[in-house]
Amino acid sequence: MSEVSPRRIVIVGAGPAGIRAAAMLVEARLHPIVIDEGHRAGGQIYRRPPAGFVRTPEQLYGSEAAKARALHALFDRLVEQGLLTHCAGSSVIAVHGGRLHVLGESGVQVISYDRLILATGASDRVAPVPGWQNAGVYSLGAAQIGLKAQGVALGRRIVLIGSGPLLTLVGAQLVKAGADVAAVLDTSSWRQQMGGFSGLAARPVVALRGLALRARLGRRYHAGVTLERIEADEHGVVALHWRDAGGRQQQTPCDMVGMGWHLRAETHLADLAGCTFTYDEQWQQWLPKTDEMGRAGNGVYLAGDGVRLLGADGAEVAGRLAAAACLADLGYQPPSAGADLRKLARVERFARGLARAFPWPAAMVRALPDEAIVCRCESVTAAAVREGTDFGGSEANRVKSLSRVGMGRCQGRYCQLAAVELVAAQAGCEPDAVGRFRGQAPVRPAPIGAFLRED
């Protein structure tokens, strides 16, 4: 290896993909820099509580405890041995010209890279339900983070709504922990769920585990529901109004609603790094384009849920593949990728089955009443998005500048897909024709003071 000059490789994200990528680079005697927003490595699904918490990985991660334990131990060992540099509690807020602007406790620093591996993960894909701006409405991921990282339920009486594996998982975890879960409402019908079956058969054990979790929910679980509105008083949520699969009106008193329709890839940094995007019909969102190893071009590699929504097991494999691609491009001889590529293909068949079984609720979004809030950040209504479309046409960024949808502090992470759906409905086209909001730096709010230097 002596003929290869050491290069600076930066990994963004210390979840399953980032950790596996880092470990493979270390094996090749490279010293990566790993930047992560978490205070402790692990990512979201294997998120670790703060120091001093006592629950075991078995209590926290259930059937996935061994995987979580292995990843945490691996990363901690690499840090202890000084084989990588871990920038914890730090956010990459901009990418430009081979340089990252990194916001940490001491302000913004610039870190340059020769190769960049983005393992930025995903967040909940949410859809507006009238009333969702009220206090006490959270994402499903939030409900899980509250439980895992803080040992709390975010309400006394909980209703979970949406669709996807997280709906069942979070419901079962909350019930097991002793929370009062009043109902778990799935907008996907049994028929739609059966439609994903051929894909789910690619990983029968995982599929059966999901069914076992579902069974724990018992009569709380309802498939094929229609969500009507979240009722609130001046303190926050008081009830969820919905219709069951038979069309009967239902009202469930609650002070917390958790919502999510599967996941949305976190792609802001890939966008700023110049990646090209394509609309994925099955996952119903724009995803950055890579080759099968995760190469996006220009020295950028993508791995994990930030590029394809394969879940934690897929992310571990994709992290190794991205690192292998990076090593090969630098002139190293990485281990053979054949077995990992076959594993990834199987995981992807399963994940695409999930996407079919638990679809994005397009019809519900298209039918939103005019007064419903679409953008939680700035209270932009469905009417404003529809008027923006009538006035300026169906291009996403044009509607954004006319209505301010997607301009708030979350930068469209939680409203973009719904906004695009509304624009498509209003303009009479498909969501992919509307396009996507351009990512803008800084991708996280940053105080002005962080950019000032004393010297």
Place this chain on the structure above:
Amino acid sequence: MNTAGRIVRLAERDRAEVQFVLDGLMRSALAGDTVLTAMLASGHALRRSEFGPEPRAGFCLMGACQDCWIWQEEGPRLRACSTPVTEGMRLCTTAPENWP
């Protein structure tokens, strides 16, 4: 119920207490709590929406939605879901009076 606020503590209850000030009143939380957990153990909201009438209590808890930025008495805001509460912190659910 085991807190006066929105959240219910289901586990990890055996931690040291931390005292902080919320809107001028002394409150207690547990070491390892985020500011969001600490505030919602004492109340039902973190702040009010700038664009609507409703109170807000956070949304994603993973630093992505930016719903939980709250004020400190001395000025700078912080993101409640990703900041650990510390002894003596002075937090507000509304902007300080001298804010321009």
